[in-house]
Amino acid sequence: MKHDAPTYHILGAGVAGLSAAKLLRMRRPESKITVYEAAAQPGGRCRSYFDTRLGAVADMATHVILGANKNALSLLKEPVFSGFPPFYDYARHKRTVFFPHHISEAALALFNQPLRETAPGIVLNTAWKLFPFLPGCLKVWYSKNDLSSALIAPLSAYPDTLKTGFVLKSFAEADGKITKLFFNKACVEVAPEDKIICALDAQNYARIFQGPVFDFNCIVNIIFRTSMALSFPGRKPFLGIKNALPQWLFAAPGFLSVTVSDASAAFCNDKEAARNVWKQICEIRGREAAFMPPYRMIKHRRATLRHDRKNNSLRPDSPVTRWKNMLLAGDWTMKNYPCSIEAAVLSARRATAEI
Numbered sequence: 001m002k003h004d005a006p007t008y009h010i011l012g013a014g015v016a017g018l019s020a021a022k023l024l025r026m027r028r029p030e031s032k033i034t035v036y037e038a039a040a041q042p043g044g045r046c047r048s049y050f051d052t053r054l055g056a057v058a059d060m061a062t063h064v065i066l067g068a069n070k071n072a073l074s075l076l077k078e079p080v081f082s083g084f085p086p087f088y089d090y091a092r093h094k095r096t097v098f099f100p101h102h103i104s105e106a107a108l109a110l111f112n113q114p115l116r117e118t119a120p121g122i123v124l125n126t127a128w129k130l131f132p133f134l135p136g137c138l139k140v141w142y143s144k145n146d147l148s149s150a151l152i153a154p155l156s157a158y159p160d161t162l163k164t165g166f167v168l169k170s171f172a173e174a175d176g177k178i179t180k181l182f183f184n185k186a187c188v189e190v191a192p193e194d195k196i197i198c199a200l201d202a203q204n205y206a207r208i209f210q211g212p213v214f215d216f217n218c219i220v221n222i223i224f225r226t227s228m229a230l231s232f233p234g235r236k237p238f239l240g241i242k243n244a245l246p247q248w249l250f251a252a253p254g255f256l257s258v259t260v261s262d263a264s265a266a267f268c269n270d271k272e273a274a275r276n277v278w279k280q281i282c283e284i285r286g287r288e289a290a291f292m293p294p295y296r297m298i299k300h301r302r303a304t305l306r307h308d309r310k311n312n313s314l315r316p317d318s319p320v321t322r323w324k325n326m327l328l329a330g331d332w333t334m335k336n337y338p339c340s341i342e343a344a345v346l347s348a349r350r351a352t353a354e355i
């Protein structure tokens with residue numbers, strides 16, 4: 001088969017894979033870019049879906065972006081600026097200020113695990129990125145619309161072809177290059193001049209390409225269907241909470257989304273956990289917990305890598321792989337960064353720069 005211009009084969013349509021497609025399109029407008037995605041829709045961990053129980057489009061997981069994360073922020077269509085998150089101490093039943101009371105809650109949200117268990121390289125690099133700790137760096141942004149329309153749909157316009165339902169199963173190699181990609185639906189020939197950007201999540205990369213094996217941390221999201229946007233102490237659409245089951249509340253018209261980082265055994269029994277979370281939210285709002293609205297609980301068992309020393313040391317130092325025609329992207333590939341949208345975009349930038 002004769003190819004005029006090289007084709008860029010991108011594996012995985014998460015933020016990293018789609019950002020790589022966008023950067024390639026901007027740098028090489030004439031190039032042919034194909035993205036292969038296992039799921040029925042793009043977005044990976046950062047997407048929306050239609051929830052039949054709730055009867056509405058909901059985000060798989062609430063995502064917020066810190067002001068310092070400029071690369072991630074630049075992707076959001078119509079970002080909403082929310083300033084500093086207000087906090088509430090459930091044990092003392094009062095509102096509190098972020099500094100110095102809530103450093104550990106902020107770290108738990110950033111690293112999805114306690115600060116003391118986080119690799120020093122990740123802590124120092126994050127502090128450096130946030131330096132000089134100006135309010136603008138630490139304030140929170142989120143999307144006015146659902147994640148898929150605010151972030152994933154605009155990025156999905158860059159590849160020539162986005163093949164969903166394409167599950168990579170294995171590959172063939174010769175002379176240090178990948179020559180064929182075997183998907184569930186087809187075998188794709190990789191021409192000598194083509195390049196591959198592998199933007200799979202860590203677990204699938206390990207399974208298919210024998211990469212490093214990581215431990216992961218869970219995040220639990222509970223979405224309650226409400227008749228209107230609820231209000232909280234602090235009068236912002238979100239609230240950080242100390243000493244309670246729910247850690248972060250986000251209110252939107254028709255929804256209340258609850259996030260619990262590094263979620264523990266308390267979430268073994270979904271119904272009981274949801275009831276306890278709802279009861280505590282009602283107490284915080286000073287309301288009777290008369291009835292629990294319809295809800296959906298999503299447990300993201302592999303939400304992020306466990307950001308400890310062992311895992312951080314296993315993360316690659318560069319996007320280069322042992323195959324001459326394949327580069328790596330994905331949040332997990334950025335050593336010393338917490339897994340985040342920012343890390344995913346930076347990994348795409350690094351991989352495409354190497355091309």
Ligand SMILES: Cc1cc2nc3c(=O)[nH]c(=O)nc-3n(C[C@H](O)[C@H](O)[C@H](O)COP(=O)(O)OP(=O)(O)OC[C@H]3O[C@@H](n4cnc5c(N)ncnc54)[C@H](O)[C@@H]3O)c2cc1C
Pocket residue numbers: 011012013014015016017036037038039042043044045046060061062063064065072166167168169199200201204219220221300302303304329330331332339340341342344
């Ligand atoms: C609950 C939760 C809350 C979060 N909150 C925040 C937040 O507030 N702020 C923030 O910045 N980040 C947050 N994150 C992290 C953020 O979502 C991720 O860091 C980011 O989405 C990672 O993007 P990625 O492209 O690197 O990986 P992924 O999104 O995992 O993309 C990998 C893609 O590869 C595909 N794939 C896997 N195997 C195959 C295969 N065999 N063949 C083809 N395709 C395959 C997957 O389906 C997926 O689409 C959160 C994550 C979760 C789970």
